[in-house]
Amino acid sequence: MKYLFILLLAALGVAAPARAMPFVEVNLQVAPATHSFTCRYRFTLPASDTTSVVRLNLNSHFKLQPVQATQNAQSRITSVQYAGYPHQQIQVRFGPNPRRSRSIELVYTGSISENNYTDQAALFSAHSEWLPFRPYQEYEVLPYQLTVQVPPAYQVRSTPQPDKQKAGRWTFSGTTSAIEFTALVAQQFYQAVSVAGPPITLVKAGVPLTQTDSVTLRQAEVITAFYNRTIGRQDPITRFTILMPGNNSGAYGLLDNATVITYSDFDVARTNELLILAHEISHKWWGYGSFHDETDWLNEAFATYSSLLYLQASGDEAGYQKELDRLAQTTPGTPPLWGFDRYKYEYPMHRRVMYNKGTGILHALRTRIGTEQFLTLLAQSAAKKTSTTVEFLQLVEQIAGPETRGWLLAELKR
Ligand SMILES: [Zn+2]
Incomplete structure (x- = not known):
């Protein structure tokens, strides 16, 4: 009976079962000798998602073929300045029919930039700017399937192990940030796996x-x-x-x-x-703030302070103090972290505020509430995938009380 029902749904073009998040399928064909590629990128909204307009930004250097989208959709492409760089923006407006899943398919060709390859390897990852993304949502977490086709002499590695591999064709799947699907292509890889604890390759x-x-x-x-x-x-x-x-x-x-x-x-x-x-290892937990606004401190100050916690725990107290002092010397006269607008400043100011000042604030917070409570706070914040400063302040209040929350808010506004 259930089987018949699913067949019926399939016949009606209704996704069954509905996925909660958009789903992305990527087919990447790489020509390593010329560092060029063709990418077929399919973005599917689940039936439960009633979004009527989807915008996708793509590196303006890539040559885009005519956009394919589910029937009744209208698409147009404009040039936009995005975070200071030119992008082509694909806008797709879907016709009304909210109970069906809807897809956009982009096919584009191009080359990765010089800083993403060597004579031995080509890298398609977060800093290769090879994938489209919804504006200001580079880090939206998406389930995906990535198939990479390479000439037979080449191999591919990614962040997970491949689901399938045969000569020239590798398939990976998982859930990660929209711009972080990763393919590293080379003729030869050398690798080692850790001997104790969780496997590290x-x-x-x-x-x-x-x-x-x-x-x-x-x-x-x-x-x-x-x-x-x-x-x-x-x-x-x-x-x-x-x-x-x-x-x-x-x-x-x-x-x-x-x-x-x-x-x-x-x-x-x-x-x-x-x-x-x-x-970088700590970014496994600190990656849910936005790259574009003050919440980047939840990524960068937290990762920087985590690395310092490790340095201190490894026995290098002097190194820990020295690094804290070095960072603190860069922060006098900087604008408040709270509400910081990175696009009003040159990049070094972003680093001084988000990384350095934020790290100093975390150190002061730890000094105030003690290491044990501080680690409880960080562990809970990591597990909750905190993505806004307000959420973090709420957690501070729960764990350390309203006075500490008020104190922290004042520090962030200083
Ligand atoms: Zn970082």
Whole structure:
């Protein structure tokens, strides 16, 4: 009977069962020799979502084929300035029929920028700007399926293990931020897995692992164990991937239990690089604020202070104090964190306020309420995936009382 009902729903074109979130299917065809690609991106709204207009922003360098959308939809494309960069914005207006799932399909071709490839590898990830996203929702969390097609001599790695793989075709699936679906393409990968605790896989593209990489993996193991006892104890890491493409273009955390570290000479024997590793791993929990407004402190100050908690716990009290002092020296005269508008300032001010000032405020909060209560607060905030400062203040009130909430609000407005 149930089967018949589902058949009937299918015949009527009604999604069954309805998905709560939009779903994304991506088919990425990569030509590694030229760093170029073709991407087929299908964005499906569930039947329960009655949104009538969907906008998707796409890198203006890509060549977009005519937009396909569910029948009765009208689409148009405009050029927009977005966060200071030109984008093409695809706007699709659906006809009224709210009980059906509706899809938009974009097919586009292009090349990834120079800082996302090396002679050995091509990186499609959060900083490669290869995916469309809804404006101001780069970090909306979406279930996805990613299929990557490469020439037969190439392999693909991502943040999860592949669901399926055969020569030239790799399929991954999961749930992560809209711009964080990841494909690292190379002819040869070298990788190692941690021996204790949750499996941590270090994946290096094109170049054999060194003793320094073994130390990185060992440190990642120790950092993860520390976080799983402290900030992550209500939502621990159960697997983690460190992708090392070697393109020397920064480091960043990915929500799906992974980090991309692009430095080819990365060495955690240097305190600064140890802090980078600890910062990026902690983004597993600190990734729900917005990149565009004051709530970025929930990402960046929390990740920075988490890395300092680790440094201190590892026994380097002097390093902890030195780093706190260094950050504090950059904050006098900065505008308040509360309501900070990054687009009114050059980027360095964003760092001074969101990262450095925010870190100082977290340190002051810990000093005020004590380490034990502070870690309870962070662990609960991480488990709740706090995404606004107001939510965090409410949690502070629950755990540390209204006076501390008032004190923190005053600090944020200072
Ligand atoms: Zn960060």
